[in-house]
Amino acid sequence: xxxxxxxxxxxxxxxxxxxxxxxxxxxxxxxxxxxxxxxxxxxxxxxxxxxxxxxxxxxxxxxxxxxxxxxxxxxxxxxxxxxxxxxxxxxxxxxxxxxxxxxxxxxxxxxxxxxxxxxxxxxxxxxxxxxxxxxxxxxxxxxxxxxxxxxxxxxxxxxxxxxxxxxxxxxxxxxxxxxxxxxxxxxxxxxxxxxxxxxxxxxxxxxxxxxxxxxxxxxxxxxxxxxxxxxxxxxxxxxxxxxxxxxxxxxxxxxxxxxxxxxxxxxxxxxxxxxxxxxxxxxxxxxxxxxxxxxxxxxxxxxxxxxxxxxxxxxxxxxxx
Amino acid sequence: xxxxxxxxxxxxxxxxxxxxxxxxxxxxxxxxxxxxxxxxxxxxxxxxxxxxxxxxxxxxxxxxxxxxxxxxxxxxxxxxxxxxxxxxxxxxxxxxxxxxxxxxxxxxxxxxxxxxxxxxxxxxxxxxxxxxxxxxxxxxxxxxxxxxxxxxxxxxxxxxxxxxxxxxxxxxxxxxxxxxxxxxxxxxxxxxxxxxxxxxxxxxxxxxxxxxxxxxxxxxxxxxxxxxxxxxxxxxxxxxxxxxxxxxxxxxxxxxxxxxxxxxxxxxxxxxxxxxxxxxxxxxxxxxxxxxxxxxxxxxxxxxxxxxxxxxxxxxxxxxxxxxxx
Numbered sequence: 001x002x003x004x005x006x007x008x009x010x011x012x013x014x015x016x017x018x019x020x021x022x023x024x025x026x027x028x029x030x031x032x033x034x035x036x037x038x039x040x041x042x043x044x045x046x047x048x049x050x051x052x053x054x055x056x057x058x059x060x061x062x063x064x065x066x067x068x069x070x071x072x073x074x075x076x077x078x079x080x081x082x083x084x085x086x087x088x089x090x091x092x093x094x095x096x097x098x099x100x101x102x103x104x105x106x107x108x109x110x111x112x113x114x115x116x117x118x119x120x121x122x123x124x125x126x127x128x129x130x131x132x133x134x135x136x137x138x139x140x141x142x143x144x145x146x147x148x149x150x151x152x153x154x155x156x157x158x159x160x161x162x163x164x165x166x167x168x169x170x171x172x173x174x175x176x177x178x179x180x181x182x183x184x185x186x187x188x189x190x191x192x193x194x195x196x197x198x199x200x201x202x203x204x205x206x207x208x209x210x211x212x213x214x215x216x217x218x219x220x221x222x223x224x225x226x227x228x229x230x231x232x233x234x235x236x237x238x239x240x241x242x243x244x245x246x247x248x249x250x251x252x253x254x255x256x257x258x259x260x261x262x263x264x265x266x267x268x269x270x271x272x273x274x275x276x277x278x279x280x281x282x283x284x285x286x287x288x289x290x291x292x293x294x295x296x297x298x299x300x301x302x303x304x305x306x307x308x309x310x311x312x313x314x315x316x317x318x319x320x321x
Numbered sequence: 322x323x324x325x326x327x328x329x330x331x332x333x334x335x336x337x338x339x340x341x342x343x344x345x346x347x348x349x350x351x352x353x354x355x356x357x358x359x360x361x362x363x364x365x366x367x368x369x370x371x372x373x374x375x376x377x378x379x380x381x382x383x384x385x386x387x388x389x390x391x392x393x394x395x396x397x398x399x400x401x402x403x404x405x406x407x408x409x410x411x412x413x414x415x416x417x418x419x420x421x422x423x424x425x426x427x428x429x430x431x432x433x434x435x436x437x438x439x440x441x442x443x444x445x446x447x448x449x450x451x452x453x454x455x456x457x458x459x460x461x462x463x464x465x466x467x468x469x470x471x472x473x474x475x476x477x478x479x480x481x482x483x484x485x486x487x488x489x490x491x492x493x494x495x496x497x498x499x500x501x502x503x504x505x506x507x508x509x510x511x512x513x514x515x516x517x518x519x520x521x522x523x524x525x526x527x528x529x530x531x532x533x534x535x536x537x538x539x540x541x542x543x544x545x546x547x548x549x550x551x552x553x554x555x556x557x558x559x560x561x562x563x564x565x566x567x568x569x570x571x572x573x574x575x576x577x578x579x580x581x582x583x584x585x586x587x588x589x590x591x592x593x594x595x596x597x598x599x600x601x602x603x604x605x606x607x608x609x610x611x612x613x614x615x616x617x618x619x620x621x622x623x624x625x626x627x628x629x630x631x632x633x634x635x636x637x638x639x640x641x642x643x644x645x646x647x
Contacts, residue, residue, distance in 0.1 A: 257573065
């Protein structure tokens with residue numbers, strides 16, 4: 001099985017200063033992430049705001065250079081590719097279709113732009129491929145002449161998907177693609193993404209804060225916390241048997257539509273994670289309900305066993321290493 | 322028991338072209354949590370603003386009844402309303418960063434409400450603020466009172482908003498998407514807090530949300546809004562056990578539930594989009610998206626009883642869902 005995306009020890013540091021005399025803030029947004037994503041799979045990445053999931057997505061899309069580490073797409077170094085080559089392999093779908101579509105361009109031109117940018121497609125070919133792709137995502141020909149402002153949120157996201165797929169990329173990075181949509185529309189878009197992956201043999205990197213959405217679409221799930229993957233496992237294993245205390249807390253926090261169950265007590269306390277101030281030892285220890293004394297000082301290693309990864313001292317003890 | 326809040330046939334229109342709220346009726350009793358649930362643009366936030374008397378000047382509000390205890394809110398002057406607001410009726414908004422003033426400390430914003438309504442000194446008001454911050458689970462409240470909103474995380478800001486709303490011990494609390502901007506772990510913490518406070522203080526809570534998961538876990542009574550109308554209203558158990566309006570049923574099928582996902586099947590979805598409704602609109606507003614629509618749906622729709630305390634706005638008979646299941 002070939003690897004669609006492989007990432008080795010990826011890091012990204014941002015340095016900001018709020019004033020001339022203020023101390024420099026060093027934000028370790030992505031702090032040592034490695035994974036290998038086989039072609040045709042969907043890696044769901046879940047985590048809360050500020051965990052670095054969007055920074056990771058932007059690096060894999062080539063929109064942001066890493067501070068350290070390596071990204072291989074389709075077996076080749078992303079850094080060695082030019083923009084056109086990269087665009088043919090990997091494409092994004094972003095959260096907010098209101099800001100990711102040019103408001104002055106008609107739908108057909110928005111979707112045609114990646115083809116035009118490649119420079120080797122005739123006008124006629126471009127028109128045909130745009131209309132074919134719009135048809136696939138459920139956008140009718142009459143809508144092709146409209147401006148984004150004349151579309152609903154769901155239609156805009158369909159247009160964004162058509163633009164991402166018009167070059168027939170191998171990999172699509174979806175960054176919260178349904179988070180700005182109402183539930184009834186979210187379901188339409190998720191179903192469309194599932195169908196397109198099956199029909200076009202796509203590989204997705206699917207980022208979301210919504211665990212249920214990720215469970216629906218992913219084959220493999222990584223849980224990100226303060227810049228690292230703290231747990232990674234096949235989707236069923238992760239949801240059936242979560243091992244990291246943070247994953248458990250995340251799952252316990254999901255409010256399923258089941259009356260009578262009440263609001264769960266997730267036991268995470270009042271501290272909130274700050275990527276500019278990553279705690280020593282295990283980065284989750286200030287919020288962890290199961291933290292031991294040594295979690296304050298000893299950073300856990302990635303424990304890999306039976307196809308899953310857990311970064312927790314408790315898991316180390318449990319697996320006998 | 323007389324309700325704390327009662328609204329009957331409440332309408333809000335903007336100009337001549339948009340009817341945002343179209344004749345909704347609801348009550349909230351002491352100690353009750355009534356959830357108003359619907360998708361964006363359904364009129365749920367406008368309903369909250371209409372009750373609070375906070376609509377913009379371009380809006381027109383009318384109602385047969387809009388009453389808070391003995392106060393007829395339709396006749397109350399702006400000054401009279403201002404006396405109730407923040408004192409006996411309080412509101413929490415979605416985004417605490419935009420509803421807190423960035424230029425003032427937490428302490429001065431919290432104290433202001435109390436000073437104005439209770440005519441007490443700043444010192445007493447700050448003591449009260451510290452007490453409430455402690456109550457919503459904020460450690461070191463003295464330090465937080467001296468801080469500015471940008472120095473707090475989203476979860477902390479929402480705790481501040483809640484404690485600010487509780488400064489004067491309101492009887493009615495209206496919370497409009499209070500946790501939508503927060504992460505799931507923080508959301509659970511904030512909702513739990515809200516629920517505990519509501520029980521302790523016997524608050525009447527009108528909670529507005531788009532999230533049926535929240536509704537199921539916190540509501541006593543649910544009203545589902547669509548295109549400016551309440552299309553179904555029931556106690557929480559019956560609503561989730563026997564949803565009757567096609568929109569409610571469709572909405573429930575759209576939500577992926579962790580642990581119950583069937584990846585080989587597509588999620589339920591509702592085709593089409595929420596329509597914009599003009600004041601002269603007649604008939605069922607859901608008919609364009611409804612799989613069971615009939616020609617008659619273009620005429621006036623009856624409000625029917627599915628069971629005791631459970632009504633819905635649709636032509637289909639109360640037992641139609643059995644036929645669908647069969």
